């Protein structure tokens with residue numbers, strides 16, 4: 459089994475760890491930084507597996523250690539998750555500091571993975587500073603974070619920082635090949651995933667996603683042809699499901715983003731590639747200024763909805779302004 463074979467992308471980081479393992483130059487403390495769902499946790503677990511494997515060709519995937527890591531029950535891997543919104547100092551003392559003092563039960567390493575290190579309180583970070591600074595010879599700590607700025611400089615300077623970038627479209631498409639869905643759907647999911655396999659997975663599991671996307675765009679297309687009476691019907695219909703309004707506005711914003719791209723370049727990765735005829739038609743009818751103005755209107759409406767302004771009022775206002783013809 460090749461090391462990291464199940465992880466998409468991040469070739470430089472894989473190369474670094476392969477070499478570090480070969481030459482036995484693994485560090486005691488790492489920070490894995492990057493957006494959600496790009497493979498940080500997977501990389502940490504794969505690395506742990508390679509380090510704890512008792513077989514010849516690490517990770518062998520067959521030995522007891524490999525089996526335990528895969529089952530998530532290896533006693534020498536400690537995953538520290540946040541408490542509610544933060545990771546409290548008591549959790550850090552209990553799960554990081556204390557655990558690190560206990561020698562590994564089976565393997566050569568004790569590996570502690572803090573899954574959302576940016577949620578560790580300042581007190582918590584200070585509490586684990588010593589563990590990071592003077593780790594036991596068997597100790598390894600991996601801090602995973604989406605927000606490096608939340609970590610204390612003293613923590614950052616004592617760890618090797620590895621940056622995980624968003625994946626590209628091709629890498630996400632490769633991942634999606636495993637799903638029994640049409641090519642067009644794969645492309646849609648890949649686009650909406652925005653570089654994150656985690657997001658792609660979530661969208662596929664979300665049964666309502668494609669339907670909500672379609673409903674949102676249908677409203678927008680109907681609106682183009684609607685007279686005032688029909689416009690009020692559309693508004694009524696949208697406001698029947700207040701929970702849905704924020705998503706609808708997001709879908710609309712991406713539609714206008716597609717319009718802007720098409721108008722400027724005539725091509726590009728589209729969120730609505732299955733509506734290309736409609737997009738091209740609308741792009742030819744709207745000026746750059748109008749597209750910009752509509753984008754701003756949708757952003758304003760989103761802000762007002764977030765500020766709990768009465769949705770019926772916000773949507774009515776938005777639809778009227780979108781229908782308004784301005785030079």
Ligand SMILES: [Zn+2]
Nearest residue numbers: 511518521524
């Ligand atoms: Zn093994």
